[in-house]
Amino acid sequence: MPDTARISRIRSGRRTDIRQQNERLILEAAEKVFAEAGFGGATMQLIADMAGLPKANLHYYFPTKEALYRRVVQNIFEIWLDAAASFDAAEGPIEGIGAYIEAKMDISRRHPHGSKVWAAEVMHGAPVIQDYLETTLRDWTEGRMGLIQRWIDEGKMAPIDPRHLLYMLWATTQHYADFGHQIETLNGGKPLTDKQWHEATESVKQIILRGIGAL
Amino acid sequence: MPDTARISRIRSGRRTDIRQQNERLILEAAEKVFAEAGFGGATMQLIADMAGLPKANLHYYFPTKEALYRRVVQNIFEIWLDAAASFDAAEGPIEGIGAYIEAKMDISRRHPHGSKVWAAEVMHGAPVIQDYLETTLRDWTEGRMGLIQRWIDEGKMAPIDPRHLLYMLWATTQHYADFGHQIETLNGGKPLTDKQWHEATESVKQIILRGIGAL
């Protein structure tokens, strides 16, 4: 390999590293700022400061504020879709829905900002991710509804409406992220401990699994 | 009564009527705009247009954008507090929690905008209503937790954690307002019918009441 080519590859590799690292820094900062201030309340200046970069660099990596925002929303959506794996692999509701609750609660704890950004996006009428709702989410939902209906037909749980069960699963688990500030305030101003997160997860699992007649 | 006094009273009465009517128009428009665009995304111009008033008049009735926003948040909070009456008057969980779910679901249907404004306010760290969380909501929560614990002690329901039951009640009922757009999209793009709202309410009641061992 000629020197010039090797040097070029190294340079290119370094540039790629810098790009990936800066994009990650920007996305993490953006997720937090969008969650805490909303899209309209967030400023590129604030995101830049939190990422430790000059504001102009944000526009170098993401052409517009909306493009940056879109990436943040897509990220949390993909994380949630991955959590469905445990759902599908299960043989019955205790295992499947129990694992799904655990996975969603874990995401609420590890990605509270992304959850809030998604919630705000939906509350505002999903101006940016309406296509996801109509395609990916719709297909996902119908697939899981069929799975739950099969468990009902097999007598593994009571005949509840699968759609409203899914809504309840989303609502209860995401509540611990989206309303985390309210929960923290009612917890004496302190974040939930490991033990409290475990108790919350077990409470949700217990009520829902018994509620659908699986226990 | 002298003519001048009578006329003055009438004039004063008319002015009061105009004030009350305009304040109501502004508050309704503001609730909708804050819900759909967020505090930062909402503009006084947009609220004024929706209320059918010149922008300057908004500042005549509400000194600042934040003062107007604060009133919107307080409104939904008081509506929710009133819904607790059914909770307290009950003799056991089936009656009390069942009525509370029905009341909260009804509010989600009739006041979806207010619910979203509250959700966004909490998600952003409750910058405007933190004092309510620490006083009124905290007292309310502890009172209801005591009531639920009494029902547990009396053997009227299973020994679940009262706090997480309350969170689940808030999460599930408010989800139908806050994520109404997502639910509507998954309903073929059409709002829930009377029948579907009733089915949703019954599903929530059934799963939770059975889940806490009250059925």
Add this chain to the structure above:
DNA sequence: GTCTATAAAGTGATAGAC
């Protein structure tokens, strides 16, 4: 790939005539 300076547009709020 980085950063300063600035352009272009929009915002909350107010003055002042009616």
Add this chain to the structure above:
DNA sequence: GTCTATCACTTTATAGAC
């Protein structure tokens, strides 16, 4: 109590030197 015109400020986005 109403409404037009405008001020003072902030924002997104970009130009252009380095």
